[in-house]
Amino acid sequence: MTYFYGGGRRASFRNDEQRRWFQLMHERGWVAPTWPTQYGGAGLSSAEGAIIHQEVARLRLPPPLSGMGLTMIGPTLLEYGNEEQKREHIPKILSGEIRWCQGYSEPGAGSDLAALETSAVLTPDGKEYVINGQKIWTSGAQFSDWIFMLVRTDRTAARKQNGITFLLLDMNQPGVDVRPIQLISGASPFCEVFFTDVRASVHNVVGRVNAGWTVGKALLGHERSGLGTPRSSAGEETLSAMTKRYVGEENGRVADVALRERLAQLTMDQRSYQLTMQRSADAHKAGQQPGTETSLFKLYGTELAQRRSEYVISTMGPSGLGWEGPGFAPEELASVRGWLSGRATTIYGGTTEIQLNIIAKRVLELPEA
Numbered sequence: 001m002t003y004f005y006g007g008g009r010r011a012s013f014r015n016d017e018q019r020r021w022f023q024l025m026h027e028r029g030w031v032a033p034t035w036p037t038q039y040g041g042a043g044l045s046s047a048e049g050a051i052i053h054q055e056v057a058r059l060r061l062p063p064p065l066s067g068m069g070l071t072m073i074g075p076t077l078l079e080y081g082n083e084e085q086k087r088e089h090i091p092k093i094l095s096g097e098i099r100w101c102q103g104y105s106e107p108g109a110g111s112d113l114a115a116l117e118t119s120a121v122l123t124p125d126g127k128e129y130v131i132n133g134q135k136i137w138t139s140g141a142q143f144s145d146w147i148f149m150l151v152r153t154d155r156t157a158a159r160k161q162n163g164i165t166f167l168l169l170d171m172n173q174p175g176v177d178v179r180p181i182q183l184i185s186g187a188s189p190f191c192e193v194f195f196t197d198v199r200a201s202v203h204n205v206v207g208r209v210n211a212g213w214t215v216g217k218a219l220l221g222h223e224r225s226g227l228g229t230p231r232s233s234a235g236e237e238t239l240s241a242m243t244k245r246y247v248g249e250e251n252g253r254v255a256d257v258a259l260r261e262r263l264a265q266l267t268m269d270q271r272s273y274q275l276t277m278q279r280s281a282d283a284h285k286a287g288q289q290p291g292t293e294t295s296l297f298k299l300y301g302t303e304l305a306q307r308r309s310e311y312v313i314s315t316m317g318p319s320g321l322g323w324e325g326p327g328f329a330p331e332e333l334a335s336v337r338g339w340l341s342g343r344a345t346t347i348y349g350g351t352t353e354i355q356l357n358i359i360a361k362r363v364l365e366l367p368e369a
Contacts, residue, residue: 018062022096025064031094032070035078039086040094046282068140069093069100073148073168076219080166080207089146089168103135103149103169103193104216110137111354113150114160114213118195120151120167122202129153129167129205131198137348141178141191147171150216153209166212166219168204175199185341186323220350221294239263239308243315259315266311269304277301296363299355302345309339 025031028042033049035041044052056063074093077086092098109116118133131151141147147169154163171178175198180188207215240254243263248255254263280293312335313320322328322336346352360366 021061022064026095029094031065032074035074035090035094039078039090050278065094065096067099068102068148069098072102072219073100076148076215077206079218080215084203085168085206098145099140099143101138101141101144101147101171103138103147105137106134107136111351113216114164116150116152116164118149118151119155120153120165120200122153126202128199128201131167131169131195131200134192134194136190136192137181138178138191138193139189139348141171141193142180142188144171147193148206148219150212157210161213163210164212164216165209166206166215167200168206169198169200173198183341183344185337187337187341189341239267239311242312246315246317246319262311266304266308270308273301273304293363295350295355295358298350299352299359303352305345306342309335309342313339 022031026040029035029037029040030042030052031040033042033044033052034046035043037043042049070093074090077089081089089098093100103118104113104116106116106118116133118131118135120129120131122129129151133151135147135149138147149167149169150164151167152163153165157163175196177194177196179192179194181190181192182188183190206212240263243254243256243259247259254260277297280297316332316335319328319332320335320339322333324333350358361368
């Protein structure tokens with residue numbers, strides 16, 4: 001499946017058909033069909049939006065747009081942003097004009113995010129913040145125009161969470177240094193970003209100063225819900241069709257009994273998970289904010305995605321072991337690299353161990369050891 005990642009300095013459409021497809025969806029407000037019409041959405045209900053997504057998937061069409069603008073900062077601005085911020089940023093997200101990245105983790109503040117040290121100091125005239133510090137594992141930073149980030153604005157707060165502010169920052173300015181990090185899959189989706197006397201207007205604070213932890217946690221809820229969505233590593237072909245192609249079929253069913261049982265279990269698990277996610281989306285549309293259930297979604301969804309990629313690789317047999325060169329189809333090489341990069345899904349966005357701790361404390365209300 002081909003995604004178009006919105007706009008920016010370096011991104012572009014792959015072909016004229018993809019450009020036209022996006023334009024048609026954008027004209028109808030269907031890039032984000034449930035978002036308000038005044039910002040470029042279609043104002044549809046959750047059920048109506050789901051029908052559009054289902055029909056797009058049924059027709060095997062790519063989503064018109066993807067990226068953190070749609071899945072993370074957009075929903076957060078709709079919830080916490082002021083009217084000026086919504087009108088400035090959300091239409092540009094939906095038009096694909098601006099691409100966003102996330103500045104949360106730091107070398108000394110990964111699992112303990114509240115220990116972050118990147119500082120934002122108010123200028124004497126009270127109009128800007130000067131940012132200094134470093135972020136790491138910043139997905140897509142080398143292609144991004146703006147970054148939403150957590151910065152420390154008060155080092156004297158009794159609780160470290162209370163001195164954090166949620167800030168929007170233009171990446172296209174002096175002092176922003178982006179360095180890609182190569183992963184085991186051979187790709188470089190993550191970067192480390194250094195900030196040296198970088199400036200951001202006070203108007204780019206989302207929520208209240210020193211109260212960014214609340215906004216940041218809400219955004220993590222959107223992120224973890226998105227990270228928990230299993231994605232195909234074998235293109236648009238269904239698992240059943242792919243399995244039959246590699247191991248054969250008998251009477252219309254997968255020939256290998258063991259694989260058939262794994263396929264049935266995986267299909268049921270994925271369908272159950274998707275229905276649960278849909279119920280959560282319906283509740284959110286009705287006004288219920290994301291809660292601790294997002295940790296459940298992230299935990300189960302990422303592990304389910306890993307199980308799926310492992311199934312694809314094992315079904316392909318020797319064809320699922322290629323790295324490059326002749327003898328392998330493009331989708332086989334993509335599956336191998338997807339399987340390798342998928343090992344990180346249970347780490348970023350909050351490790352599996354972190355999610356288990358959250359579930360134990362806030363869902364099961366277990367006592368601390």
